[in-house]
Amino acid sequence: xxxxxxxxxxxFGDFHAVRDVSFDxxxxxxxGLLGPSGGGKxxxxxxxxxxxxxxxxxxxxxxxxxxxLPPQExxxxxxxxxxxxxxxxxxxxxxxxGLKVKKxxxxxxxxxxxxxVELTGLKGFEHRYPHQLSGGQRQRVAFARxxxxxxxxLLLDEPFAAIDAKIRTELRTWLKEMxxxxxxxSIFVTHDQEEAIEVADEIMIINKGRLEQKGSPxxxxxxxxxxxxxxxxxxxxxxDDISSLKGFESAAVQPDTKALIRPEYIExxxxxxxxxxxxxxxxxxxxIHFRGSEWMVELAVGDTKLITYRSLEKEVLKPGxxxxxxxxxAYLFNDQDSWIMENPLxxxxxxxxx
Amino acid sequence: xxxxxxxxxxxxxxxxxxAPLVKIFTGAWxxxxxxxxxxxxxxxxxxxxxxxxxxxxxxxxxxxxFGVMLALYLVRAQWLGPKLKRLLNSIVDLPFAVSPVIxxxxxxxxxxxxxxxxxxxxxxxxxxxxxxxxxxxxTLFVTFPIMVREVMPVLQEIGAQxxxxxxxxxxxxxxxxxxxxxxxxxxxxxxxxxLTVARSLGEFGAVLVVSGxxxxxxxxxxxxxxxxxxxxxxxxxxxxxxxLAAFSVGLLLLMEWAKKRKExx
Numbered sequence: 001x002x003x004x005x006x007x008x009x010x011x012f013g014d015f016h017a018v019r020d021v022s023f024d025x026x027x028x029x030x031x032g033l034l035g036p037s038g039g040g041k042x043x044x045x046x047x048x049x050x051x052x053x054x055x056x057x058x059x060x061x062x063x064x065x066x067x068x069l070p071p072q073e074x075x076x077x078x079x080x081x082x083x084x085x086x087x088x089x090x091x092x093x094x095x096x097x098g099l100k101v102k103k104x105x106x107x108x109x110x111x112x113x114x115x116x117v118e119l120t121g122l123k124g125f126e127h128r129y130p131h132q133l134s135g136g137q138r139q140r141v142a143f144a145r146x147x148x149x150x151x152x153x154l155l156l157d158e159p160f161a162a163i164d165a166k167i168r169t170e171l172r173t174w175l176k177e178m179x180x181x182x183x184x185x186s187i188f189v190t191h192d193q194e195e196a197i198e199v200a201d202e203i204m205i206i207n208k209g210r211l212e213q214k215g216s217p218x219x220x221x222x223x224x225x226x227x228x229x230x231x232x233x234x235x236x237x238x239x240d241d242i243s244s245l246k247g248f249e250s251a252a253v254q255p256d257t258k259a260l261i262r263p264e265y266i267e268x269x270x271x272x273x274x275x276x277x278x279x280x281x282x283x284x285x286x287x288i289h290f291r292g293s294e295w296m297v298e299l300a301v302g303d304t305k306l307i308t309y310r311s312l313e314k315e316v317l318k319p320g321x322x323x324x325x326x327x328x329x330a331y332l333f334n335d336q337d338s339w340i341m342e343n344p345l346x347x348x349x350x351x352x353x354x
Numbered sequence: 355x356x357x358x359x360x361x362x363x364x365x366x367x368x369x370x371x372x373a374p375l376v377k378i379f380t381g382a383w384x385x386x387x388x389x390x391x392x393x394x395x396x397x398x399x400x401x402x403x404x405x406x407x408x409x410x411x412x413x414x415x416x417x418x419x420f421g422v423m424l425a426l427y428l429v430r431a432q433w434l435g436p437k438l439k440r441l442l443n444s445i446v447d448l449p450f451a452v453s454p455v456i457x458x459x460x461x462x463x464x465x466x467x468x469x470x471x472x473x474x475x476x477x478x479x480x481x482x483x484x485x486x487x488x489x490x491x492x493t494l495f496v497t498f499p500i501m502v503r504e505v506m507p508v509l510q511e512i513g514a515q516x517x518x519x520x521x522x523x524x525x526x527x528x529x530x531x532x533x534x535x536x537x538x539x540x541x542x543x544x545x546x547x548x549l550t551v552a553r554s555l556g557e558f559g560a561v562l563v564v565s566g567x568x569x570x571x572x573x574x575x576x577x578x579x580x581x582x583x584x585x586x587x588x589x590x591x592x593x594x595x596x597x598l599a600a601f602s603v604g605l606l607l608l609m610e611w612a613k614k615r616k617e618x619x
Contacts, residue, residue, distance in 0.1 A: 072524045149524060
């Protein structure tokens, strides 16, 4: 289903939860609404579902304005954060609910429910009650129940929040595959950037009720359009005085220009390890933290703090050790503008004349 | 010291709860089975028990219906502002805070034969105060909070999400209520029904004020017991009290059972 949202606003009393949000979603896409908690993501989702009425703005499904349609008429499936399974019904009855409402025949219901039960890997659990299932199984039931009436749009509110970390990754992959197989347009809400990047075709970053940026995960990572997106996606070091870093002495063309530097923009090595020695600057290792698959290294360049990662394969650094640092690029911004700057020394090393 | 406290606790329990029950029981059988049967088969006894029965049935029906509806609106309705909701919520408890006698008096003052509304009804041929409708109203007033207070916490606990899920699956409110909400609240409702029956069975003050306690007309079982005691007809008073007590014990057992089921679901 093609979805269009125009100038959507939502107020809860004095609180402006959603501010002037507009976007388009193509049929069949899997979209992640990403942002910090309390940013208005769930409100947007609930308005799409018809569970909340917009204060102003239009929601258009398939070219038809649906603002005044109740949730019953919108043809959507909704998976709640805590699944909201009917606790006095078995798995079978939960999945069959939407079909019974639509007055399908017993045979049709049975066929569809069994198909979905099999699809979601719940075969053999049809007669269990929700409290007899694990978190992951409950989520599958919620998913099957939402899909049963063949909705045109699937909305998922923090679908993985209530599941423990280990199963979460597994379920993530499963859900992505499942949605691809069913081919349904889907929107899910999450505050976990890793989750959004891994699962979504496209991400919409929502902050303080505003849509900050919409694009593919790679696009958003590579070309953040606002300082918020730059700082929210990936972990960055915030630099007040960019001119103190080598290669960026003239970066602050305008006053108040600040910088964000991602860990992977930084290369560190023991003196002499980096080939492009002329572009490096000296730094001191402050702390090192073991992060499972790599070391996180905290550096100090003069007064400036930087964070980067170092492979376990390389020689282990010690706090207090002197190292060389090469800064590949920086994300710069001021009140009017934001841009990415490559390190000029790296691109154009000092030519050597013989 | 500890032993003393334990003994004292049991003593208070026995004096307050067990002794009266035993006394009612032995008092009712003082003149043998015939005295007990005579006390119950007097025309005024039968009439009083019938009145009590009618009041209990009607009050329980009305309270169940409107109590559940009010609980639903107070918990779920979004068109009520939070301030108005809080106000309504505290007004619901008013009958618990006000003495039943005062409740009865308010009904007499509003609907009595000398008031504007009362005389209007009287002209239309409907007597309210000193008649059955007034007694039902008085009992309704006293028992109204019970159902609301039993159902509201259950509704709050289950939250609105299951109902919202039902609505996204295409179910409208009536279907959602019976298939989703009702199974969750029904044990709370049954518990409320039992409490309402017990309370309206034993209501005395409000009914006494409103009914005028006219024998064979507006007398209920409790007000008959009162009158029998006044007339030193102790055996008869004990007999009717025993019937009421037996009902209450039965209700208590039912209540325990309902409570257990409520916790399970």
